[in-house]
Amino acid sequence: MSQEHIELFTKKAEAVSAIIKPIGSMDEAYAYAVDVCLNKDACQLLLSGCENAISDEASELCVAKAADKVIAAPKLADDQYAELAKAADKAGVKLIADGLRSHLAGIDIGFAVADLGLAETGSLVLDSSSEDLRLSTMVSEINVVVLPLSKLRATSYEAEAELLPMMQKSPNYLAFITGASRTADIERVLAIGVHGPLELHILLLEDA
């Protein structure tokens, strides 16, 4: 993938406040995810709503939120999951691969590997047919996604030949994700994290 596309991807993704970091190996990605998870609360900006004046019913769901620090990494390849588990374990972070429905109150980190990247818009493409993956990329407060640079495409048109086979499998749930969940519905002021993650971190993996 050309340097030009990497730069374009970075520029476009950063424009929608994604955090971009180049990495040399998956090990770096695991360390990164665990690190973000541990340091998350140090950053006061990351308030997911429970601290506000919400109704008693809504706050019940906040109480339900796990006391542990949780990383969810559904659909990771077995060897990758094992490596991530080691890193998480060492740091005392809980790693889960499924059962996301019992974590709807929120988890700390969703970890995934993207199927494709679209440089033109800074988008990630994730085959989210697994319900757990769909949920982990929505209910996590921070989404950490690895994009192998070999999967970066210039435009959606260029990715079409690879998108189609995914969509031709049934059932399939395909997602283009660009930046964090956002809204401008109140006075057109941008606000992040209205339903989904409050942050999106993209790790560009040099795999060529």
Added chain:
Amino acid sequence: MQTAVKIEEYLQEVEESLGNEFQRKALDTFAVAYRTGRANAFAGMDVKGLVDEIAQAKDEGIRRMDELYAQFKQKAESMGVHVHLAKTAHEANEIIARIAKENDCKKVIKAKSMTAEETHLNQHLEGEGLKIVESDLGEWIIQMRGEGPSHMVMPAIHLSRYQVADLFAGVTKKEQDPDIQKLVKVARRELRKEYVEADMGISGSNFAVVETGTIGLVTNEGNARLATTLPRVHVALVGLEKLTPTLHDALRILRALPRNATGQQITSYVTWITGPNECTGAPDNKKVMHVVFMDNGRKALAQDKDFSQILRCIRCGACANVCPVYRLVGGHKYGHVYIGAIGLIMTYFFHGRDKAKFLVQNCVNCGACKEICAAGIDLPRLIKEIHARIQDEDGHPTQSKMMGMVLKNRTLFHTLLKNMRWAQKPFAERGGEYIRHLPTIFMKEKDQDFRKLPTIAKKAFRDEWKSIKPTVTNPKLRVALFSGCVQDFVYPEQMKAAVKVIASTGSVALDYPMKQSCCGLPVNMMGEKQAAKEVARQNVLALDPADYDYIMTMCASCASHLKHAYPKLLENETDLAPKVAQFADKVIDFSSLIHDVLQLSSMKFTRSGKRVGYHAPCHLCRGLEVREAPREAINMAHDYVPTSEEEVCCGFGGTYSMKFPAISKTLLAKKLANLEAGEITAVATDCPGCVMQIRGGMKAAGKEIEVKHVAELLAERLR
């Protein structure tokens, strides 16, 4: 929502909206920010080419609607999706209620869908005892307020953070801080619990991709992902026009939709759902998935040669973003469910004549919507068509009927115009240039006093033509003059100035065919289509295009009407077809003629050193896409000073300003303020209607800035 029963009520409501300062400011800021945002988002792209491709592909899909539906149905059913076709909005609601019942659903979480707004689905389901919660933040807010959306993409743009905080205080039973970031987080938590409890998710769909049987959803908040993931049942309500043969078609629309909607490159989430996906909340781990396609008149529309193009609409909302009237009155007064230019039209088809009849009159015909439309829909023309249709169905108002009759008879019309001078005499100011009092039979005087209206000239241009016609021995070019009524009878000096400038080349044979009449735009604006057709025919016969190289008119509105509306109006008059096409091709405006064709240079003029601003008439900049020529023409003799929002409508719109004086007045006030801020001594423009409006406004406000046609400002500096 449009609920007024009488035009007076609608006018009253419109005036109230004009007084809504929060909304006015919000829409103003958005209108200005949108322009830059959109330009940045499309930077480096061939927008026109993209719009053309979308229009073509959509037309193709619309033509093949039945076949595409059958293919989608087959494909999706083979994957276990239940596919329905609802003939009407009511039927769609009933199907969805039945699905809820059959699956024992009690609680619905909904992702934003304009189609569901069209069918008033929430009310129907609530009536069936279901609880429905909207999950898009804006939709949730208006749902709790019991309102409809005021914009198709930003449904709650009319509300302030304080209003939202009050609303949330009610829901949470806690006091709320009017801080937007905090309010959004409150919504996040409140809505999260709603997803958890819901057993049915309802979404719309931006695309139904036939080749894969996929539903495509475009959202920013991610609510559609949760709403289609957590509940055990998913129902997508989809208008038949959303069927696209291939993924490529959908990706193409996706390139335009977010960019044109809000200036975003792409939305945060684009979701493609193929078949019933894994759902651990469902008994056999599989989602129950239904796709309800809705006809509700779409199949018939698809067959309509003229109106099928409205089915191209990709619901980007841009036609509201740029509409000067929307910007003043807001979406609740500029649509019923669908908002903006396309809303005026769709209201007629989907919600009926009674809801549409005042709305379609409230279009100043500035063309801004047509220029921005992602699907290349000829919105202003179709709005007028609906206006005419409603009059044909409901009966024509006496005034417009009379106007139509008079215009069809040129001699009668011209005699009346001339006689008006005498009729006006008792009402004219000293000096005779402006009308002091308006004869009250025409309109309420106090509504019109925001600008001084001119009197009829002593001598019409047609009566002076013989004595001023320049003699040219070896002409290189033959040009026919088309004056239009205003320059003929009110501002003949503008015509004379143009003749003077053109004659200075010594190489143009000018002609003024006497049988020309009003271009017909005013009656077209009043919904008198038949009269408009007849006048068009008369003019094409009066100015035989074979006799001239160009047909020059200095009235931008006439020019764009002659060039673009005539071929449409006269399309069934086969005997005239070649003449009409030639005629339209030869129409040119003054600035383009002298600047691009005759290539006059600044050598011809003595510079004045005067700072001159420019107002770009809607029908010139958008109608004829003439932008550089007039500005460069002014610069040949004066110092052209750019001012803000030059291309925004001055509020004239011919009879529009008589019918909607409050809006016209507000648009004019903005125009004047923008011009004044440029510290100019004169304003140039190239439409007598704009001169009438802006000059009259300056005069009424006691401002010293003179307002003239470009031709006059050039003629006065000819060497």
